[in-house]
Amino acid sequence: MNRVRSIYPDLPEQVTVIDCTLRDGEQAPGVWFTREEKLALARLLSGAGVDVLDAGFPASSEADSEALQEMRRMRLDARIGATARPVTQDVVAAEKARADEVFLFMPTSDFRITQTLGITREEAGAMFRHGAEEVVGRGMTLNLVFEDATRADPWLLVQMTDDLRQHVPITRVIVADTVGCAHPRSMEILVRQMIEALGDDVELCTHCHNDFGFAAANTLAGVAAGARAITCTVNGIGERAGNADLAETVAALTHLYDVAHRVDPTALPRISAEVARMSGIHTSPTKPVTGSNVYRHESGVHVDGMLKDPKSYEFLPAAWVGEKTRYVLGKHSGTALIKHILKSAGIDADSAWVRELLLEVKSAAEGRDKANHQRAYQLRTAFESINLAGLDPELLLEKAVPRKLNAAASSVR
Ligand SMILES: [Zn+2]
Numbered sequence: 001m002n003r004v005r006s007i008y009p010d011l012p013e014q015v016t017v018i019d020c021t022l023r024d025g026e027q028a029p030g031v032w033f034t035r036e037e038k039l040a041l042a043r044l045l046s047g048a049g050v051d052v053l054d055a056g057f058p059a060s061s062e063a064d065s066e067a068l069q070e071m072r073r074m075r076l077d078a079r080i081g082a083t084a085r086p087v088t089q090d091v092v093a094a095e096k097a098r099a100d101e102v103f104l105f106m107p108t109s110d111f112r113i114t115q116t117l118g119i120t121r122e123e124a125g126a127m128f129r130h131g132a133e134e135v136v137g138r139g140m141t142l143n144l145v146f147e148d149a150t151r152a153d154p155w156l157l158v159q160m161t162d163d164l165r166q167h168v169p170i171t172r173v174i175v176a177d178t179v180g181c182a183h184p185r186s187m188e189i190l191v192r193q194m195i196e197a198l199g200d201d202v203e204l205c206t207h208c209h210n211d212f213g214f215a216a217a218n219t220l221a222g223v224a225a226g227a228r229a230i231t232c233t234v235n236g237i238g239e240r241a242g243n244a245d246l247a248e249t250v251a252a253l254t255h256l257y258d259v260a261h262r263v264d265p266t267a268l269p270r271i272s273a274e275v276a277r278m279s280g281i282h283t284s285p286t287k288p289v290t291g292s293n294v295y296r297h298e299s300g301v302h303v304d305g306m307l308k309d310p311k312s313y314e315f316l317p318a319a320w321v322g323e324k325t326r327y328v329l330g331k332h333s334g335t336a337l338i339k340h341i342l343k344s345a346g347i348d349a350d351s352a353w354v355r356e357l358l359l360e361v362k363s364a365a366e367g368r369d370k371a372n373h374q375r376a377y378q379l380r381t382a383f384e385s386i387n388l389a390g391l392d393p394e395l396l397l398e399k400a401v402p403r404k405l406n407a408a409a410s411s412v413r
Pocket of ligand 1: 239
């Protein structure tokens, strides 16, 4: 047994990867995808080996419904899922959209059951059962999404699942850390408790938000406790601080947890770039796995080590995602890179010359003015604030005010 499996004996051999970019990702404030973008992303994600797509919320959007139907016509390898509340109209909309699977979501914390829905636990259970029966009755695979599960009573989650599975086959139970308040240890305990109580018949799945930066860590903690499916989004986009990032999570599964998945890592940089372009949310150069700086090295000590053996500073090899290690000439460069560049150009230089050239490189790097840098930064900032602004509320008021005036006028009449 390898080391990680001796630490986490409940680790599954393989996990199902569910991507929610087209639903939760698009719910990020200000983000929207065109139908063509949705179809292109669905094709890319399916081609990359993602198992299931949470592709939209057909009851809330006719465009989503049409996009889902088109995805089915495209005969993708990935299964197509629709999000729905446990009400007949939402499940009918998912069926009309030709979804293979339904992500049936319901608040499960007492706080949300009473405050948001204004009902009791028993009424929530009955609503969930009604929705679940509608999903299965219409021939779709059932994923129960326990919204706000990390603020819920774990025994209510077990009891709800137990009650429901007396009536309908449940494929997955998705434990949602909707407000991102879990930490890895609490997620591990919750998933373990549920698996111990429910057995192996239902596949436990995580849905983690990133409010404290733990979305990927919490997802992996769930897997360590035996979750056999995970949800994530490309670049981690989603509500508020977003979701677990697809690339980061699958990279950790492969390189740190020895858990298999079907995602082709060489597809990840392109998918990340496409989602950044389509969503308008830039990713940081230091973003793990797909960030533009992750396989680039500048500082003298690092470059020297890398040129001797790439394992020196790249535990995650560039080649895993189909990238190349690159070296950057700059203020922090050392003699190793100068020699390397000269040698590649067929120039044999002695150490004194190399040191002289290094001083010239450093003074050139330090002597640059920052005007271009400032311009690029301002453009990017302006782009993000315009692109993610959403619609102007004036548009709504322009439509609402004349109607209100008409209503007032007719009441006077
Ligand atoms: Zn979510």
